[in-house]
Amino acid sequence: MKPINQVIKTMKPSGIRKYFDLANSMEGVISLGIGEPDFNTPWHISNAAIESMQSGYTHYTANRGLIELREAICEYYHNRFSVDYDPKKEALVTVGGSEAVDLCFRTLINPGDEVIVLDPNYVAYEPAIIMAGGVPVYIELTQDNDFKLTPEDLKAALTEKTKCIMLNFPSNPTGGTMGREDYEKLVPIFEESGIYIVSDEIYAELTFEGEFCSPASFDSIKDQVLVINGFSKAFAMTGWRLGYLLCNAEINSQLTKVHQFIIMSAPTAAQYAAIEALGSGLEDTEEMKKEYERRRNLLCARLNRMGLRTNVPRGTFYAFPDITSTGLTSDQFCVRLLEEQKVAAVPGTAFGEHGEGFVRISYATSYENLKEACDRIEAFVASLKQPEEVLIEEEIVIE
Known part of the structure; x- marks a missing residue:
């Protein structure tokens, strides 16, 4: 047999799935690893899909997706974020945000083009870039800067080979966000460079502090921006596998060509569910968001009290604590936490x-x-202390 594609062969599997699989193989594990809402899809959304099947809507839709859904998506972006798109020419419904990421890089990148990636970043970006023949160029995001992208770092990363930048705010894994005032500093650089901006906005509705801002809201660079979003996180619809792309008509027509050949069209029943989600599901989203914020406040307070420095995430449902005080690497920390306390987390190195x-x-x-889980993590962190430190603490308590 002839050898398979070397790019695929040398690619590492997802670091998230590794710990998810480990956790599933053990009894009594509390999993804090997978990025999936624990809420079920609201019933009225699921029922819309059921009713569509009962009505016989079980055939292909248009390649770009149902026009009713594209209209709802564009109305949603207009009402929520003051960004306008033409549903007929500038909206494409995809199989999850993951297909949208893949489509962007397949369409934009020529072999050898550089793509700026923020590090830490979501695990799917780098492989998608490499599979498309691109070269990832990394910008380190720091905890001291609240994991934001700065103009200085952006300028330093740009070269003549830079084709685009991959943004994800609110960020998986850091929970960091970029407000309008942050983007205003970057817009002149984007405008001058002419690079494409791929903006993954899947956690837009899970913004806790301030208003969510899309780079597409700046008219001077809007035609450079490809917006990715979907229904998985905001509406607890991970299993429905439905996302979308918004961008200028010329690029959208090229994205649609790739989509036609690899997908044809997104699942029909899921599209009817998504129409219901955008029409009547935002109240459900708001309730879920309130609960996520309550959990966030508990987790961050506990982690900081343990001595694990943690920035309070301004979005998403992830915290990204600094564990260097334990003396362990990220991988060692997660392996031992799972083995000793049966709590599953994901090492930061899975994200860059x-x-x-x-x-x-x-x-x-x-x-x-x-x-x-916080009790177990606290017990684990306490167990890592040196005997001398424990003795000193005991003496202080006695006094």
Whole structure:
């Protein structure tokens, strides 16, 4: 047999799935690893899909998706974020945000083009870039800067080979956000460079502090921006596998060509569910968001009290604590935490080289589970203290 594609062969499997699989193989594990809402899809959304099937809507839709859904998506972006797109020419419904990421890089990148990636970053970006023949160029995001992208770092990363930048705010894994005032500093650089901006906005509705801002809201660079979003996180619809792309008509027509050949069209029943979600599901989203914020506050307070420095995430349902005080690497911390206390988290290195010294903890689990997990993490951190330190603490308590 002839050899398979070397790019695929040398690619590492997802670091998230590794710990998810380990956790599933053990009894009594509290999983804080997977990035999935613990809420079920609201019934009225599921029922819309059922009714569509009962009505016989079980055939292909248009390649770009149902026009009713594209209209709802564009109305949603207009009403929520003051960004306008033409549903007929500038909207494309995809199989999850993951397909949208893949489409962007397949369409934009020529072999050897550079793509700026923020590090830490979501695990799917780098492989998608490499599979498309691109070259990732990394910008380190720091805890001291609240994991924001700065103009200085952006300028330093740009070269003649730079084709685009991959943004994800609110960020998985850091929970960092970029407000309008942050983007205003970057817009002149984007405008001058002419690079494409791929903006993954899947956690837009899970912004806790301030208003969510899309780079597409700046008219001078809007045609450079490709917006990715979907229904998985905001509406607890991970299993429905439905996302979308918004961008200028010329690029959208090229994206649609790739989509036609690899997908044809997104699942029909899921599209009808999504129409219901955008029409009547935002109240459900708001309730879920309130609960995520309650959990976030508990988790961050507990982690900081343990001595694990943790920035309070302004979005998403992830915390990204610094675990260097334990003396363990990210991987050692997660392996031992799982083995000794049966709590699953993901090492920061799953999200890039600069994730070393951090772990990602998802608080998309029940408040009760989170309290118990915090107790177990605290016990684990306490067990790592040197005997001398324990003795000193005991003496202080006695006094």
